[in-house]
Amino acid sequence: MWELDRHSGKPLYEQIADHLEQRISYGEFPPGSLLPSERKLADQLGVNRSTVILAYAELRAMGIIESRSGSGTRVSTSKWGATPKHTPNWSRYAEGGSFLPNLPFMRKIREALNQHPSLIDFASGELAADLAPMEEIAELMSEHRYTSYLGYDNPQGYIPLRQALVSYLNTYRGIQTAESSILITSGSQQSLYLITQCLLSPGDAVAIEDPSYCYSLPMFQSAGLRLFRLPVDQHGICPDDIRSLYKKHRIKMVFTNPNFQNPTGTVLSAERRKQLFEVTSELGLPVVEDDPFGLTAFEDAPPMPLKSMDVNGSILYIGSFSKIAASGLRIGWMVAPRSIVERLADARQQMDFGLSVIPQQVAAQFIKSAYFLPHLERLRTQLHFKRDLLIESLQKELADLVTFTPPRGGLHLWCHLRPQVHDGKLLEESLKRGVVFVPGSVYGSDSGFVRFTYARAKTENIGEGISRFAEALRELTS
Amino acid sequence: MWELDRHSGKPLYEQIADHLEQRISYGEFPPGSLLPSERKLADQLGVNRSTVILAYAELRAMGIIESRSGSGTRVSTSKWGATPKHTPNWSRYAEGGSFLPNLPFMRKIREALNQHPSLIDFASGELAADLAPMEEIAELMSEHRYTSYLGYDNPQGYIPLRQALVSYLNTYRGIQTAESSILITSGSQQSLYLITQCLLSPGDAVAIEDPSYCYSLPMFQSAGLRLFRLPVDQHGICPDDIRSLYKKHRIKMVFTNPNFQNPTGTVLSAERRKQLFEVTSELGLPVVEDDPFGLTAFEDAPPMPLKSMDVNGSILYIGSFSKIAASGLRIGWMVAPRSIVERLADARQQMDFGLSVIPQQVAAQFIKSAYFLPHLERLRTQLHFKRDLLIESLQKELADLVTFTPPRGGLHLWCHLRPQVHDGKLLEESLKRGVVFVPGSVYGSDSGFVRFTYARAKTENIGEGISRFAEALRELTS
Structure with missing residues (x-):
């Protein structure tokens, strides 16, 4: 329990006001909450009621508390008396800075994957959950x-x-x-x-x-x-x-x-x-x-x-x-x-x-x-298998429309599309069909290229994913 | 085992050269290592010896392999034939960039702590190992x-x-x-x-x-x-x-x-x-x-x-x-x-x-x-105890030379030194005596301030640490 210092040179009412101010600032009495009555606080602290009256008057003058007849003394509801005037112009801050935002395609892909986790994912350059150790x-x-x-x-x-x-x-x-x-x-x-x-x-x-x-x-x-x-x-x-x-x-x-x-x-x-x-x-x-x-x-x-x-x-x-x-x-x-x-x-x-x-x-x-070497062995076998699956699916669905060199390692297959299609439209059509990839232009190439990551999608979804992609591509070229 | 493609239009010696080049680039044959003799490789691949001679000649022309009479054919020891000429001027790169290095005092303190883990540490703004849960x-x-x-x-x-x-x-x-x-x-x-x-x-x-x-x-x-x-x-x-x-x-x-x-x-x-x-x-x-x-x-x-x-x-x-x-x-x-x-x-x-x-x-x-709430309770008790220990030690050793306001929370005590001393010299003298703190100027204050972290040092070292610090301070003011 806090005690007054009767030997300090500071008047008692000021000590009380400071102490209350601190407790309020500490959140002990949130805005709107009721403070002890003057009489009760005076009893608790062993001072005259007039001392507490002076302390409360001090806090009232500072806008920290409010007294209304019949409802006692409360911590100001107007949150410290600050009248809300201007909220910072946050959008200006969000647009500022020297650090550029991610590419629109990348943000679009990330948002789509966050919103629809069931998308068949040929975009994320990472391993499928079952390939991680x-x-x-x-x-x-x-x-x-x-x-x-x-x-x-x-x-x-x-x-x-x-x-x-x-x-x-x-x-x-x-x-x-x-x-x-x-x-x-x-x-x-x-x-x-x-x-x-x-x-x-x-x-x-x-x-x-x-x-x-x-x-x-x-x-x-x-x-x-x-x-x-x-x-x-x-x-x-x-x-x-x-x-x-x-x-x-x-x-x-x-x-x-x-x-x-x-x-x-x-x-x-x-x-x-x-x-x-x-x-x-x-x-x-x-x-x-x-x-x-x-x-x-x-x-x-x-x-x-x-x-x-x-x-x-x-x-x-x-x-x-x-x-x-x-x-x-x-x-x-x-x-x-x-x-x-x-x-x-x-x-x-x-x-x-x-x-x-x-x-x-x-x-x-x-x-x-x-665990490390057996994990690597399993990973290579699985990646090989997934790459083959992707290639088979592409040959089955799009043999006439795509060319590529089979990669001998890594997570990605780089694919050239014969038809002239718009990167953004192809991504749009593919997303509609529940499949996502990265347009080649993201990597600085001319349009007409696509990066398929075979490592990330579930094995059982690779064929279906390419079939949907083929549909999207044909939609745009028919 | 790799096999030649006898139906491809590519000459056999070129296929062999390409294959060897790849295996060498893959690190299978590191620089200086011995390659199979012409006769042995010809046997392995089922080709005439003259085909291997042509393949090796091709690789020699590219600077990838070297043949010396009596010592067989080896991967170039001059590492791919590149004659070392200029190592990048790394120090220029290390000094470049728009990102400033840490303050000299902070780097000095960090280095000292890395080199001498037994230093009594009033500098690192973190909890002691026994305060972490x-x-x-x-x-x-x-x-x-x-x-x-x-x-x-x-x-x-x-x-x-x-x-x-x-x-x-x-x-x-x-x-x-x-x-x-x-x-x-x-x-x-x-x-x-x-x-x-x-x-x-x-x-x-x-x-x-x-x-x-x-x-x-x-x-x-x-x-x-x-x-x-x-x-x-x-x-x-x-x-x-x-x-x-x-x-x-x-x-x-x-x-x-x-x-x-x-x-x-x-x-x-x-x-x-x-x-x-x-x-x-x-x-x-x-x-x-x-x-x-x-x-x-x-x-x-x-x-x-x-x-x-x-x-x-x-x-x-x-x-x-x-x-x-x-x-x-x-x-x-x-x-x-x-x-x-x-x-x-x-x-x-x-x-x-x-x-x-x-x-x-x-x-x-x-x-x-x-675990969370009991941990917090224990942490507060320990911090209180450590702060008190630090204050007692300061009062015992330096009552005449320091002033401070006891903090009611946090990890640090901010201390004003009465004597005029040079920040860097005080740190130097303290390090000599096995104790480290952060000079106030690091925080933008005028000289004559010190930040002591009481949370990091071991309880049993706090008194000793301040005693050594006091020695350092008196050394500079005597």
Whole structure:
């Protein structure tokens, strides 16, 4: 119980008023609630009634309380006496800022999937629920204790996960590195965001594959970068193009996805890899290598990353568990020179103060566990099966209207449509029929291309999905 | 086993060269490794030796393989023939970008703590390991299954966590809201980052408390904002200052931390709250209210947030589990008008594709569980105890040299030093003696202030830590 201080120089009524004001501000007496009567409060505090009358008068003058004859003294209902005048113009704020919104197609697709979870989903670039190692992870979580430490994490990420990745990268990706060169991120998306925000400046020119998932990410434009294109053919990009872009535009960085490129599924050929190293080492150009799909190879041994041959230290290597385990873990990594890792870790601290320790612990256990290799095997088999199903369905329904090169790994099939159709209308017609895909223009290609993700849809829905897509396409071309 | 296609129009030697090139690019034959002899490969493939000779000649011409008499044919050791010429100038990249590095003091403190975990830590603004509900969370994780879904999360955050927060915010913070108005973030840091990056534009003016933890976050400057100060006295900021800043600089937003302000520990008085609503509603100004400490009140009932009286919808409310449960969960939230929540969710997708589902599930279970209230009680008792210990130690060691107002909640004590000392030198001397704190200048104050966090240090180290700090201070003033 609060007590008056009779030895302080402050008058008693002021002490009472201050104390009540504090209790009201603390929410103890919400607006409109009844305060004790003057007599009752005077008794409680052992003061004259006139002292309480003075205290209440003080609070009334401040607009904090109201007294009406017959209904006692109450906390102001007009919420602190503030007369609502102007609500902030929120829509102006929502439109402001230097950060661009997502592409309209991407927002439309996301909204459609949120509203109609039953859509047959060839759009989301992730694994189907039954391809993620959920049983295995549940098992690990019950075997291990994941809460030994729950403070802020090391800025570069949980040390035991980085240690596990040193061995993982060596074994599976031919990359020799040390935990000090690894930054744990919440997936490739955050790795790319950090690079575009922190290593490049507005106005800088960069080279990006064409087509590329990078065009679906407004982060490049949000960072004020000028984008120049490296056309992708069946063997990947032509590294000579880098030289000419460098001469013309002084590009500062090259972004590439050499293994089962998103969206084309292409693997950069050995000859082109050699040329890429020649050109970029000649120019002293850093290369950002995004390698999320390497281990999904289902027809050959997994292609190794450029980073495994990076004698020159010119590659910023990005990896992730999203496409080979579970996107919901939100665990990715970057392997980079120490100065870069430290710079990005410092910036990331300012953006989100790092990742939760729990999924990092889960991920570390998972790659070290006996579950990992059998999971990968099962994943490859299933992806192969789903890709075949998709191809069969396309050949059955649309043999005359589509062309594509079967990908030998990855999650996506890149499909050229013979008929001239409008991207947006095709998406519209498909949504009406309960199927969704990503129009190729999202990846920077001319219209007439479609990215089908075969990894996400349920096996039993792939045929039906393509049949509905075929209907939509024929609707527009008949 | 790969087989030649004798019916394709492509010459056999070209098929072999292409196939080998692919296997080499896939990393099957790393640089320097020996390839099969011409005779052996010819036998394996059932072709003439001359066909293999032609294939090897092709690969040699491309620089992919090398043959030396007596040592057979090997994959090029000069790694794809690329002669290392220029390593990218990484330090230039690390210094580039529009995103500013952390303050030197903060980096120095972080490095010191990483290198010497035995330092007595009055600097890290978080709970000690034994104040976090680790047993309780471990218990919940063994009771529940946390891997039912591991795909990309809803952009606004895991729906069951948002539902749990609706009830939590109502019960504990007097805030009535709906799950559609909640955005889950990885803590207050990410909430502030999203606001400064996405709702404000470079050049915009904002009002920030003085002192404030906001000055320790270069994100405001990185976003190109102009910062104007609202001095904090013992009752918090003076809302009339907002009016004059608005007139002079057209400020676009006000940032405040009304309950146990970081670093001063002040609670904004009822009178000032009323004025704040008057001024900001008159001007149509949005207010960002950061409320991480409300529930740590250990001397009175928890002060309610401004948001609980926000009839006008002018408050963006930020909360977090970091200061009342565990910073390592990385779970925070924002309550805001729907248009703002959607805009920020969209932008966040582009930055990191959302949070891991697992800690969100853990957090939802925890606030709904019977563990939550007893944990809060224990936390308050412990914080009270630690604060008292810190105060006793300061009074014992430095009664003549320091002044402060005991905070009634929160994690920090804000301390004014009587002697004129140099911030950096005091930190240096303290580090030498194995104790670390945050100099007040980090929070934008004049020199001569120190923030002591009493929540983080071990109880048994608080006295010793202050004794060492006192030594450091006397060293500089003797």
